Amino acid sequence: MKKKLYTALALAGLLVMNSCTDLNEIVLDETFGSNLSDKEATEGIIAPVYARLPDIFLHTNYFALQEISTDEAILPYRGGTDWGDNGIYLAMHAHTHGATDPNIRNTWNLILQGMSRAITAINTLPTMKDASAKTFLAEARGMRAYYSMLTLDLFGLVFVKNDVGETSKIIRGEEAFEYIKSELLAVEPNLETTVGPGRLSKGAAWGLLARLYLNAGVYRDRYATQFTFKPEDMDKVIEYTDKIISSGQYQLSSDYFSIFNSDNHTNKELIFAVDQRAELNGHNRMAYFSISGDQFPLPAYPAANGTDGPAITSDFYRSWTSAYGTQDPSVDPRFYKQNISVYTNPADSCVAGDKFNMNRGILRGQQYGLIRRNGVFVKCANGDYKVAKLNYDTRNRSDLPVNFSEKIDFTVEGSNYNSGYRVLKYEFSKKSTSGRNFGDADIVILRLADIYLMRAEAKLRKSGDAAGALADVNIVRAARTASTPPPALTSMSLDLLFRERGFEFYWEMVRRPDMVRFGKYESTWTEKTNNDVKKRVFPIPQTAIDGASNIPGYLKQNDGY
Structure with missing residues (x-):
């Protein structure tokens, strides 16, 4: 699929969730043009649904929320001159952030814009004549579910909306979990299997379902003293991870760092990723973010x-x-x-x-x-x-x-x-036109190693199957044969699995949900002593609260902010 920006925004109409979200979409092109084929027009409708992912996964925004808020990443005020940013990165790491944090606001807005574009596509694609419209409709609806997963994980709520003119219904907890699950299940039969990691495929839907079920105990009772991981939920994690592993479509990479190379779009370990290829004007900035000037x-x-x-x-x-x-x-x-x-x-x-x-x-x-x-x-x-x-x-x-x-x-x-x-x-990109600001390595959302480690965790949480979990972890470790692989582990527990997830997925924007699920997010680490459980979710941006003030009680701020 080419990322067309001619664009489908003419069909989109007003691409906002509702007046309460302060999301004014910029229309890039007012017309399709008379020379577009049905296929090109259909592709032009689905492209904007994915187009916000590079901005969400920018080196700040979502990365700051998922990594700098954890024990894994820290960003001090460098030399008293750089990365001060009014103390937002210090506050994020110390869990003293508030509702005016710009990375929180930007992430919120970008996710809801993506969701808005998905709703527009859902309403427009049924009118298209090209054969691909059915698949793209499933992808658009699945992407709406994915964006909903992000808002549920980060903010503890989901917006339910089927038409751009409606006011969204806000749901939380069990109802939000069930909604996302039902949406992914509804689209899975119509998704393709071999569309590449930049689009939502059957494998990606299975992986998202596994991730959803694995975190169900957190999503149902966000501030619980101890999360309940239901055996039936863990069975579902195992079921969907089994589907991916047995499909034969994906393969653990022998060279670990090739998963993150600038040409990783064809790496068989990737299941779902932010498509950042140079020909699509990718702007992965992860390579330059940490290293020295x-x-x-x-x-x-x-x-x-x-x-x-x-x-x-x-x-x-x-x-x-x-x-x-x-x-x-x-x-x-x-x-x-x-x-x-x-x-x-x-x-x-x-x-x-x-x-x-x-x-x-x-x-x-x-x-x-x-x-x-x-x-x-x-x-x-x-x-x-x-x-x-x-x-x-x-x-x-x-x-x-x-x-x-x-x-x-x-x-x-x-x-x-x-x-x-x-x-x-x-x-770093070998062929971008900048070298610094433009990187063409796809940013990983789901990869096969995570599938094995999610299955290992489900085995441990369901029945204490340490042997089965150990086997899954060691499969991943043994796969890295381009150099001497790490030695096989001889025992497995939840603490060891948490440590192993840190080794495998550092810098991949999964640390915060991992820490929450494993009960470690309230721990003490460098420059962080705050143990408030309310910090397990982020505040709804103040701009969104203010924008919703014309509907009393519509958008309630999360507890503790």
Whole structure:
């Protein structure tokens, strides 16, 4: 499916959920044009349904809510000059955020815009003559269910609406869970099986159903002292994960980091993803978000550097060192991948441009890379690029090495540019027109490893089947054969499974729901002591509350805000 932006917005009419959500859609094109085929027009209607996903999954927005709110990621006020942003990232990490947080507002608005576009497509596609309309109708309805899953997970509510002119009904708890389930079940028969990860497929619907059932205990009773995981729900998790695994359509990747390469659209481990291919003007910014401003991943782009954003907490790092004891955690190929051994040479080195690739994973200590002077990269006598130890030259701090430390917190020392171990999980684009702001690696929403680990969790929660859970976890670990795979585990428990999910899915925007489900979100970690259970959901943005004030009692703020 091509991402057409001619666009279908003429058919969309007014693309707002209702007057209470303050979502004014920009119409990009007022007409379809008379020369479009039925197929092109039909594709033009479904494209906007997916088009908000890249914005939701931007390096801030949803990432901030799902990662910086956890023990995994922290973003201090760098050097007292960068990432201050009125303290929003400090508050998000410390669980002192409120209803005016812009990342919360942006995520809310973008999700509801996506839902609004899905409703428009649901109402328009039945009038289209092309044979693909039936499949696209199922996708649009399924995407409405997915956007509803996001609002339920993040905000504890779901908007139910079948026509853009209606005022949405707001549901919560069991009713919201049942609604999303029924919608996914209704569309599953009409979804395709081999449309690629950028569209909703049968496999994606099965995976979303498994995720929904796994979190059902949380969604039914958000502030419970202890969540109830019903055996029948866990049976459903096992049923849908079995469907995916037995379908034979997906395959665990032997090279862990290839899952996040710039050409990962065809990686067989991906089930559902944000399509970010360069030809679709993808703008995955995950690659530059964490690394140093003096790390330049692409010889072709001397302005494409990092931004010294979030790092992992020492708490999360210590979960790795605790697991591997006397061994360095880099024995686990998910932790780190060294691409060019020359990076650690004590002397300067020379590397051909097409051979230069940054190390991936969790980056520690002194960093090596391309040296930039006066806006251009320094070259060796043979024309290759000079690679040497990096200092913070771009910050006018040549005295400060790009030497990432374990220590990172909100103190002056812990907020320096070089504090905290960094994450380079997604690869920089090799062919985008920017190199920094445009990345063409699809952002993972669901992949096969998660299917195995969800099944493992369901086995543990249903009947304490540690042996079955252990087998599933070890299947994933053993699959990473491009290098020496991590050693097989010999026992399994919920705590070990939580740790394993951290190792497998760090930086993939699932940490917050994992922490909530495993009862760890109220714990204490670096710069966070707040144990208020009300923080398990985010506040409804104040702009939405204000916009709904003309309907008394319509949009009630979440407890604790």
